[in-house]
Amino acid sequence: MNIKEIKLRIEELRKILEKANADYYEKDMPTITDSEYDQYMKELLQLEKDNPELISQDSPTKIVGGKVSEKFHSYRHRYPLLSLGNAFSYEDLRTFDNRVKKALNKADVEYIAELKIDGLSIALIFKDGLLIVGATRGDGDSGENVTHNILKVEDIPKTIDVAGEFEVRGEVFMDNKTFDDLNETRLNEGLPLFRNPRNGAAGSIRQLNSDVTRERHLKSFIYEITYSNVLDYKKQSDAIKLLNNNGFNTNERFVLGNIEDIIEFCEKLVVERNNLEYGIDGVVVKVNSLADQIEMGYTEKSPRWAIAFKFPPEQKETIVENITISVGRTGVLTPMAELKETLIGGSMVKRATLHNEDYILEKDIRVGDTIVLQKAGDVIPEVVRVIVEKRPYYSEVFKFPVVCPVCGSEVIKLDASIKCTGELYCPAQLIKGLIHFVSRDAMNIDGLGEKYIEYFVKEGLISTPVDIYKLTKDDISVLEGLGEKSANNIIEAIETSKTRGLGPLIYGFGIPLIGNKGAKILAKNFKTVDRLMAATSEELLAIETVGDKMADSLLTFFKEKRNLEIITDLKYLGIVMEDDTKNLSEDLVGKTFVITGSFPGYDRKELTNLVELHGGKASSSVSKKTSFVLAGNEPGSKLTKARELGVDVIEIKEFLKKIGERQVEDGYNN
Ligand SMILES: [Zn+2]
Structure with a gap:
């Protein structure tokens, strides 16, 4: 074959393999046999090897690993992905250091400090050099098998030169620039925005269409060799080097040293973290020597030889452009600071609640003020203080409105909150109340969402839930933007909702x-x-x-x-006002339960809820009237009493079977 023919053959092979992949992974309909697939792949690999100038980053040789049999199912981790203990101060790190030294009986311990990437934890499993599984952390024991999407993360190698079984762990993340671009596109397309880069990464990995994952340009940092039959290393820092040599993207911003060196590194990062291209939420500190790690071992939840230093909440200056008042469903007036939009704690923030009048007055927050905004993790952003030196000369003390900004009714002050007295007449309360009434978990009136509720209220068609059930097709179809068809749909949904229960x-x-x-x-x-x-x-x-x-x-x-x-x-008007929840078992109706002992994985309160959700009564003491005693671990005297009185004793398994565990979950989610 001359070079032109080779090029053509390579293109042909890539097309065949890409189609096979799409049929297999996305449509779930294999069109060629496995051995045919392997043969084409082998031929393409050889051609690319002989003609490296023709290698392309999106060749199927680069994006395809082994064929996994599961698509988006649960994946049980060979070793659980543990969480780390937290250090919230440098003192906590020194305490950790003392603990380590004592356990190892050493005067000096070398640590490694690595950036804690704010992304999605993943495990990658290779077999004889082929990536066969990519899984999320999940609950630590089992994650989701997201191999089809992991294959579309460019910097994750799909084939490596490591024999035998090999597992690594790391973080998949979205860098800040990609995140901003993605949200800008979504904004233009009218799609909901991702709250922060971590959500962006998680949303891109945990979805079914892998083409979307490819477009999201995710990146990875791999930091751990979980097991290997062949690779040998003595220190975590060597593991990072080995990973890097084997084609993984590793984060080179790590340091080695004693605890004071590590603290210095943390101090530097607290300042510099905003200048990185990706989000981090702390620093992971590990004992560097593998032998020492093994000697220290694990608690039930986390390794004893590692700790996560968490950054103090991020603070940033921004400007209060306006203070607006929103009126809640219950009529409470809540002031909001409309801020100059700023990236803080990994998400874009443009509003912060000011809670109530007292809060504003106490901090003397005014329109035009420069403020210090703080955000810790998933906590809502809060105003720490006003930078008075930066206050514009024309600023005025904020005056809380004396009438409801929505309906003009007078407001009254109850405790700290200020309430509109318009009650059922205030459109703010009315509209929100009606939206709630038709929402999915309530009457679930499909097609009559926020938009139409507001419209119908404005047109004077409805002002109470009763009016909804009086609506006729003609009322609706004459409205601008609504035709006969939408009117029919809405009326039908209203009719259906009558039997919601x-x-x-x-x-x-x-x-x-x-x-x-x-x-x-x-x-x-x-x-x-x-x-x-x-x-x-x-x-x-x-x-x-x-x-x-x-x-x-x-x-x-x-x-x-x-x-x-x-x-x-x-x-x-015919709305069903009786309970006819058929999906819940009736076995517990009229029965009295006493719950005793502990139930790993279940909260006692939750179990009580379950009993009541299924019509049973939960009681705290055992008597002859008790129908069942639900006994867990270390049940104590209540069990003894039940036995004396001859009351039936059941275990959690039997209980869940009684009520049908699956149905319970549905019951909760509805
Ligand atoms: Zn009002």
Whole structure:
């Protein structure tokens, strides 16, 4: 073959293999046999090897590893991915140092400090040089098999020169520039923005279309050799070198030294971290010697020889461009600082809540002020202080409005919060209340979202939930932008919602403190809205999940005449007000449970919720009336008592089987 023919053959082979990959990975429909695939691959590899000038970065030889049988399934890690203990101060690092020295009985210990990349932890498994699995950290024991997407991360080698089984771990991340570009594109396309580069990376890896992953230009830093049959090294710093020599991208910004050297490194990074091209959220400090690591070993949760130094919350200066007031569903006026947009703590921030009037006055925050903004991890950004020296000469003390900015009603001050007195007339409360009423977990009226609620309210079509059920096709189809077809769809969805059942309806009322789960439990226990409305404080409090405040909130709501009118009207219009949750088992209805002992992986409170969600009653003491005792580890005297009284004792497994664990999960997510 001359060079032209070789080129043509290479192109042909690449096309065949790319198609085979697409058929296999994306369409899940293999079109050639494995041995054919291997033959084409072998031929292409040989041609590329003989003609290195024709190698291309997106050749299938570069992007394809072994064929994995699972696509987006769970992957059980051979060794769990542990988390690290945290150090929040340099003192914590010195304490760690003392602990290490004592355990190893050494006066000097060499540490390695590596950047803690703010990305997505991954494990890469190779077999005889081929990448066969890429998996996320997941819960540490099992992650998600995301091999098809890992294959599209350019800097991860798909073939390496290491024999046998080989696993490495590292971090996949999105650099700041890519993140900004991605969000700008998404903004133009009207798509929701990623909150921070870490979400961007996670969202790109944990999705099904691997073409998208390729477009996201993710990068990786690999920092750990988890196991290898052939590679030998004595120090973590050597492991990084080995990884780098074998084609992995490694982060070279690490230092070796004693704890004071490490602290100096941390101090430097606290200042410099904003100048890096990627986000970091700390520094990982490890004992460098592998033998020492092995000697120290692990606790149940983390290695004893490593610790993560966490940066103090990031602070940044920005400008308060305006202070706006939003009126919540409950009528509370909340001031927001509209800020000059700034990247802080890994995400773009342009607003910060100012909580209430007192908060603003105390800090004397004014429009035009330069402020210090702080953000720690996923915590919401907060204003630390005003830099008074930078205050413009014309600034004025902020005056909190005396009327609701939405409806013009007077406001009243209750404790620290200021409330609109417009109650059911205030469109802010009304619109949000109605949006909540039709939302997915409430009445789930598809097609009647935020946009239409606002529109219909503006057009004077609806002002209470009752009006929704009085809507006719003609009311809707005459509106601009809505035709017969949309009108039909909306009316149909409204009709369907009538049978949503009691739980979603209660939730839809938007009673303060009554969430989705609480509403379900109430529905299950009271069965009809009438019984719930008639419930006394004692009856409400008899439900373990219901506390004083929840009970008060319910009683107040059902005392309000206007609310009762709405409920009566809804009933008249045919809305089902009984509990008919068929997906939950009925086995526990009327039964009394006593839960005792501990249940690894389950919260006691959660189990109580489950019992009540399924119509049972949770009680704290065993008596003859007890139907079952649910016994966990170290159950104690309650179990003894149950045995004495001849009460049935069941274990968690049996309990979950009784209620159908799968259904429970559904029940929670709905
Ligand atoms: Zn108002």
